[in-house]
Amino acid sequence: MRALYTASTGMAAQELNVELISNNIANMRTAGFKRQRAEFQDLLYQSLRRVGSTTSDAGTVLPTGVDIGSGVKVVATPRVMSQGTVTPTEKTYDLAIRGEGFFQVDLPDGTTAYTRDGSFELDPNGQLVTADGYTVSPGITIPPNVLSVTISQVGEVQATLQGQTAPQVLGTVQLARFINKSGLEAKGDNLFLETEASGTPLQDNPGAEGFGTLLQAYVEQSNVNAVTEISDLIAAQRAYEMNSKVVSSADQMLQNTSSMLR
Known part of the structure; x- marks a missing residue:
């Protein structure tokens, strides 16, 4: 029958x-997680x-x-890439993207992964890394004699060092976005990989046309x-x-x- x-x-x-x-x-409660639907x-x-x-x-x-x-x-089973709630964390190196874009992460095999999870830390060399120790691209190193670090909405990282009054620019956190962000492949560990469906990434500084801005000491929660x-x-x-x-x-x-x- x-x-x-x-x-x-x-x-x-x-x-x-x-x-x-x-x-x-x-x-x-997973930072940067994007829900799926059937x-x-x-x-x-x-x-x-x-x-x-x-x-x-x-x-x-x-x-x-x-x-x-x-x-x-x-x-x-596409992912819904809408903005998640942005919550304060009071951690200096936590970053949240308000708008379009992904953080770029260098994996040990040389490939680049993408994430909305901005729960960042410093490794023993002072580099900005993810919770798993992967370097946030482009690599930004914080000197050991730093007093305070400020990350602007456009991604510029400034540090005030001991014995100096003027802040020093250490680099800029860049973002990547995709024409079809739902076409990214979920790797796990809050990371996505580029695919033929997603298209090649477009890279620029936060605040550029089509890109979101950054919030320091905030993290984007799950949507x-x-x-x-x-x-x-x-x-x-x-x-x-x-x-x-x-x-x-x-x-x-x-x-x-x-x-x-x-």
Whole structure:
């Protein structure tokens, strides 16, 4: 019976949907996390009576047909790249992007990754690094005799050193943005990688046209909305239950049919 297979595709699709929702909820407190959502498409149809076909020698046309669908599939799980809530941290090297752009991170294998997580620290050499110790590009080194560090909205890093009154410019934190930022590949560890779908990165200083600005001592939180996720979870659960009910009903119909043949 076709209904068994059709309902099973619905159950499989909603199971994946619940997995996405659970991952979103698990990362509600992950800095820079971008939620995912499932996009569905219907599967192929079997035409028992094709719409538009001729129904007589006089040329009359069938106004409507008989099409039987074969279920649903998950076609994509794009990330929603909306701005997350920016919260203060009181840490000098924490940075939040207000607007478009990603921080650039140099990985040990020589590739460049991208992140919205601005929870930065200093390594033993005074370089600005991520929580995993990856260098933030372009590399900025803080001298050991620094008294205070200021990072402006346009990414300029200034440090006041011992014995000096005027601040010294140490460099500029640059950002990268993509034409299709939803096409980035999630690597884990709050990092994204460039793909053919995302396009090549456009690099510039914060505050440039099309780029966001920086906030020092702030971090962008996840853009997961608890109320939205819970309502989506309930809807997915109900859809799963209804598909499972179709399986039970189709099984009962087959059982009744087989009983008639005995």
